[in-house]
Amino acid sequence: MNIDNLLYFTECAEPARRLASELGCQASGIHVHHFPDGESLVRLPESLSGNIIIYISLHHPDAKLVPLGFAASAARSLGAEKVALAAPYLCYMRQDKAFHRGEAVSQRIFGTWLDEWFDMVLTVDAHLHRVKSITEVIRCGVNISAAPYMARFLKGDDSKPLLLGPDEESLQWVGQIAGAAGLDFGVAHKERHGDRDVEITLPDVNVRGRDVMLVDDVLSSGFTIARAAEAVRRKGAARVRCMVTHALFATGAEELLADSGVESVISSDTIPHASNAIFMAPGLAEAVREY
C-alpha cells in the first residue's frame, strides 16, 4: 500500500515521525481536545487525499479507542481513500476465549471493530496464544516481529550475552534472535499462579560468570523478568540485562527490576519509553509497502 499521509496521536510523535520518514510521506499530529465533561474533540488536517496511516500505541487502551475510532471515520469523511492503522503495540490480544463462562472475548470483539474501522492493521509481536495468525482475529491484520531488529542490535553488542527466554512460549522467538545474532540461548519454565505471582525454573545451561540478557515480548508488571533475574543471579551470572519488544512498565515495575538486579532494559519503540533503543520504523514501512 502506498501511503500519502501519516497522522499520529501526539504521545507517539517521535516513532511516528521515524515511520513517516521511512515511508517518505508527510506526518501531521491529530489534535485531541478534552472538554471539561470528559468528552473528546478530535481534529485532523483540513483535507486529506489518497491513503493515510494513523499511528498510535495502544497501551492503556480504553480511553484511546474512542478518539481513534473518531479519527478513522473522520479521515474518510475528509477525503482519505484507504485508512491504515499502525499500532505497534496492540491491545486486547490476550483474552482470546472465555476463561470463565460469562466473560466477553475481547480479542474477537475488538478485532471486528478494527476491521470495520481500517483497511490494514499493522502491529509488532502481537500477544497471540491460541490463534496462529493475526488474520484469524483481524482480517486486515499484519503482525511483524521485532526479532530481526533485536538480533541486529545484539550483533553490535561486544559482550556476547547469553539470551534467556522466561517460558517455553518464547522458545522459537528467542532461538530465532540467538541464531541470527550468533549467540547462545536457553528457555526457562514459567508457572503463573496469579497476576503478580510467577515461578521460574531455569533451563540446564551454565550461567555462572555469564552476561545474561533476559528476552521477552512484553514487560508489564515486571514480575516474570524479576523472578528470572533473581534466579540467574543466584546461579552466579555476572550481569543481567533485559530486552523486550513492548516496554509497558506498569506502576512499580522499574523498582522491581532494579531490586532484582536487572542492570538495564533495552526496548523497541513500539511503546514510547526511556529504554527505547530498537527502532521498528524500517520493519513497519516494509510491511506497509508490501501490503
Added chain:
Amino acid sequence: MNIDNLLYFTECAEPARRLASELGCQASGIHVHHFPDGESLVRLPESLSGNIIIYISLHHPDAKLVPLGFAASAARSLGAEKVALAAPYLCYMRQDKAFHRGEAVSQRIFGTWLDEWFDMVLTVDAHLHRVKSITEVIRCGVNISAAPYMARFLKGDDSKPLLLGPDEESLQWVGQIAGAAGLDFGVAHKERHGDRDVEITLPDVNVRGRDVMLVDDVLSSGFTIARAAEAVRRKGAARVRCMVTHALFATGAEELLADSGVESVISSDTIPHASNAIFMAPGLAEAVREY
C-alpha cells in the same frame, strides 16, 4: 419491548435497580476487572435469554465505551435475543457538525456505533441542537424528557418558585414544566464566549423577593447557572435554587454554585449524584414497554 433481564455497570447500581423494579425484571451487575496494563475484562451472568437492557450513565464516556461495547457483544453471544441500552445521560450529542474543518463529527460517528451495538437506545433530555429528533442520529434511539417529572416534583413544593431558564433554547422546555406545575417562568439570554466564559441577560420579569428556581438540562462547569444566580440575586431575589436533569458537576462546579448564592441543587437520577431527587425509572420503564 419486553425485558427479561437488566444488566448494570456497578456505579449505576441504585437507579438501575429502580428501573429493574419498574420493569419487573431481574437485575445483575456487570463485573469489570482492570488488568495492570489498563485492559478491561468484562463478565456478564453465565447465561442470558430473551431481551436484556444494559444500564449505564455515559458521563466521562471515553473509558466506559469499550467495556460497554464488549458487554453488548458478549450479551448476544451468551444468548440474549435483543439488547437495549438505557443511558439516561448520553454522551457525544453536542458535536453535531464540524465547527472547524477537520473536526470529527462525534455525534454522527457515535450514533452509528450505538446502532450497531444495540436494538434500542433510551436516554433522557439528549442535548440536541441542529437535529430535531434523536432518530436522525441513532435510528433505534428514544429520547424522553425529564420535564413531566420535574413538574410533578415542583407541584409538591409549597414555595411556588419562579422558574428561570438560562437561554432561549430552554424556552419550550421550561414553559412546559411551568405550565404543568402551575408556576410563573421566564427565560434569560445567554452569550457564550468560551468553555468558561458566559454572559447572562435576565428577561423582563420581576424577581424581587421571589424564590427563583434556575432550570437547565445539564449542570457541567456550573458557569451558566452561577452567572444567572448572581444576576437574579443582584435584582433582589430572596432565594435561588437550581434544578437540572443531568448533574454532571465538573471539578469546581459545587464551589462555584455555592459562591454565587445557589442554595441547593435538585437533579434527576440520570447521573448518580448526592443531589438526585427526581427518579426517572417510571418514565424509562414506560418508554421501554412502548418500544
